[in-house]
Amino acid sequence: MSAVLPPSASPVARDGGHPAGAPPVLGSVPPTAQQAALLHATWSDPPGLSGWLSAINHKAIGRRFLVTAFGFFIVGGLLALWMRTQLARAENGLVGPDLYNQVFTMHGTTMMFLFAVPVMQAVSVYITPLMVGARSIAFPRMNAFAYWVYLFGGVMLFIAFFSNTGADAGWFAYVPLSGPEYSPGKRVDFWAQMITFTELSALLEAVILVTTVFKLRAPGMTLNRLPLFVWGMLVTAFMVMFAMPAVMLASTSLITDRLVGTHFFNPGEGGDPLLWQHLFWFFGHPEVYLIFIPGLGFVSTIVATFGRRPVFGYPAMVLALIATAFMGFGLWVHHMFATNLPEMGKSFFTASSMLIAIPTAIQILCWIATLAGGKLNLKTPLLYVLAFFFILVLGGLTGLMLASVPLDLQVHDTYFVVAHLHYVLLGGAVFPLLGAVHYWWPLITGRMASERLGRWSFWLLFIGFNVTFFPMHLLGLEGMPRRVYTYPADRGWDGLNLLATLGAYLLAAGLLVMLFNLWRSYRHGERAGANPWGAGTLEWGSTCPPPAANFDAPPVVHGAYPLWMPPQQPSQVAGLAVDRREQLVTTVLDAVPDHRANFPEPTPWPFWSAVAVTLCFVWSIFTPWGAVYGLIPAAIGLTLWFWPRRRETAKHLAVERAPR
Known part of the structure; x- marks a missing residue:
């Protein structure tokens, strides 16, 4: 020291x-x-305006990420309400089959690719540098570039949707349904390019966060003093770097099949449609944990603060996070139990799917021990954590059921799977996220949100969530398939579907109350002061x-x-x-001061580079030559981005020539 x-x-x-x-x-x-x-x-x-386009401060970029992600969340929620309204009664004619396929695909794509992973990284972009005691995030210009790429990719997808060119093959885009034979036109092309956009942004953010945590920690913040939230985001970043290339490879192969005439997934020409499922789910199941593990970090932070004591079992918590990430890459085939894979292989994935519940159970026991031994301060953020315990246990139990091949074959492609997915993702990630938003709202805005409105929104969200998704378990067991835009009146599904639809509107009401509370507090809320929660x-x-x-x-x-x-x-x-x-800059293990580094100054070139890259990707949808000629403005933008300015060069040389 x-x-x-x-x-x-x-x-x-x-x-x-x-x-x-x-x-x-x-x-x-x-x-x-x-x-x-x-x-x-x-x-x-x-x-x-020029400064707004040039901004690279991690707090400004983090706020933009958060606002944009929650904007997509609201749009995705409206699409869900549209679907639930259509399904509220049998043989409803509100939405036709073609539009319903687009709405269904856009809802899933928005929630999974434009909200779930980006919003977790957005919180980390804002909080992690502060939590490790740094003045900035690593590679601040690349951080700004990642945001613009993410924004342009999402906007591109919705422009296509409002032009009746919305993706319609499901958020998983199984081939051959998404191939050129069964999905002509440009709908799937826009979807595939959007995937590449968002995963490029996620990969860049992963590199940025790993570098920030490893090299920019405050002196003395050794790895065994790293906050559990930072551990969660570090583990997530490594998972992103291993998982995202798989889906980028899959989407690129799909679009070349469609635009260039390759045959990666065409069995008539030596391809294999199951290759898509392997590539997609090798990313898709770790993606569940890309959403879930940051939620565990939120829970650990909130439990410590409102339990007023350090989290019990710190080494076990860290090892459980790492074990969850490691085992998360060995589960992807449990999404493929209905395919013609060897039965012996399926049994191994069944065992892995059940084994991964152990590290999560360890963390739940540590949180309960922390709360049991603490002096609880029952505020809104802690309410969301307690709801997370309840919902996660229910979602985990149905997950263990679906890990069994015989039962999975019975309820495959039914609403039972839809219910499980939402209990795990909304209950296991979004409820902790909403608790984290209330927890860090004073830090971001300097204002305290209303506790009374916070409790109202919590109970509306909690009750609405369970009224919406619990009946779907019963619908699935009764045989209602998912991905259908209507159903016959003689099946007896009307009552449960109407109940789920009413729950969805209750869920939307809770979200509206929460948004009103945050907006009101931002404009007129009580000043927060320093460390209003008494956090550590x-x-x-x-x-x-x-x-x-x-x-x-x-x-x-x-x-x-x-x-x-x-x-x-x-x-x-x-x-x-x-x-x-x-x-x-400090050392990786013990955070001993190592050297100083001059960070770059604001510049608009990350923005213009993102515009050029967007032009390249959109152009390539209409002609393969767009991928060639579109690289020219992208290369110009990147060159000007990295072109050194005289003042910055002088500052860097001053540090480099300093005596050692």
């Missing part, structure tokens, strides 16, 4: 009252108000909301919950420049 960094060669003012040229050290003298003001001005994004992690160690540079001086960490510890020395890093974007 006594390591120091080499002095900069340029005579600049430094934090903590240190003279120009002094090396960064671990100390306790806070910077002056003038130095802090200059520091935060240095890390701020420029004003105006570093993101609450600054102001609410945090300034541009996150901290006046990067903190030094002495424990897993630094804000719950008595002050110890050294308490902060002093000596980093305040007139340029200088970040402390």
Whole structure:
């Protein structure tokens, strides 16, 4: 902890009252108000429209990710209401079969690709640098580029939908249904390109988050002091890097089959339609845990804060997260039990599907032990966590049922599977997410949400969720198939479908109350002050909301919950420049100060590069030559993005030439 960094060669003012040229050290003298003001001005994004397009601050990008993801969530929810209204009674004529297929596909695609994974990464983009004590996220320009690519991909998909070119082969797009023989036109082409867009964004964010966690942690934040939320996002990022290439390969193969005439999935020419299912579900089942594991991180953070004690069994919790991620890659065939695969192989995947419940059970027991031994502060975020326990157990039990091949064959492609999916994803991920939104809302906005409205929205969401999806278990057991736009009146499914539809509207009402509460608090809510929940992690160690540079001086960490510890020395890093974007880089294992790095300044080129890449992808939908000629503006944008400016080059050289 006594390591120091080499002095900069340029005579600049430094934090903590240190003279120009002094090396960064671990100390306790806070910077002056003038130095802090200059520091935060240095890390701020420029004003105006050009500054908005040039923004690279992780908090600004994180807010955009969150707003965009929740915007897609609302649209996906409206599509779900449309479907439930159609299915409220038998032989309803509100929606025809073609439009219903588009609505069904757009709902699933929006929720899985445009909301579930991006929103988890959005929370991490905002929170992780603060929680590890960094001034910025790693690769801030690439972070901005990832957001623009994600936004343009989603907008492209919905432009196609409103032009009657919406994807209609299901969010899983099984071949040969999605192939050129059975899906002519451009509907599936837009879907396949959107997949590549969103997965490119997710891959970039994964690289950014892994680098941030490994190299930008505050001094003293060793891996065994890393917050459980950060562990969850780190594990998720590694899963993204292993899972996403599979679906990108699948979507690229599909679109070349459709546009170029390849035969990856055409059995008549030596292809194999089951190859699509293997590639898609090798991504698709880990994707469940890409959504679920961040939710576990939210739960651990909320349980510790509102249980007013550290989470019980920290090593077991970390190992359970890693075990869940590792085993998540060995389950994909349980989505394919109805295909002609060897029965012996299916038995192994049955065993894996049941085994993965063990690490989750370990975490639930640790959370219960934490709450049982703590002094509960029963606020809205903790209510969402308690609901998560109830819903996750129900979803997990039906998951164990579906892991059995004989039962899976009986309820395959019925509403029983729909019910299980929503209990696991909405209950296991969205309820913790909504709790996290209420928990970090004061940090993001500086305002407290209404507790009364928060409880109203919680109970509406909880009751509406169960009224919507629990009857679907019974519908599935009665034989109602999924992916149908209507059903005969003599099957006796009307009552349960009407009940599920009423629950969906109740669910929507709860979401509206929550959105009204957040909007009202943003405009007129009570000021939050510093650390309003009395939390122990570093993101609450600054102001609410945090300034541009996150901290006046990067903190030094002495424990897993630094804000719950008595002050110890050294308490902060002093000596980093305040007139340029200088970040402390630490070692991977023990977070010992290693060197300083100059971070890039805002630039509009990530935005224009994303526009060029979008042009390339959309052009390629209509002609394969678009993929060739479209690379030219993309290459120009990337070149100008990385082209060094004289001022930035001088700052980098000043650091590189400093004596070691």
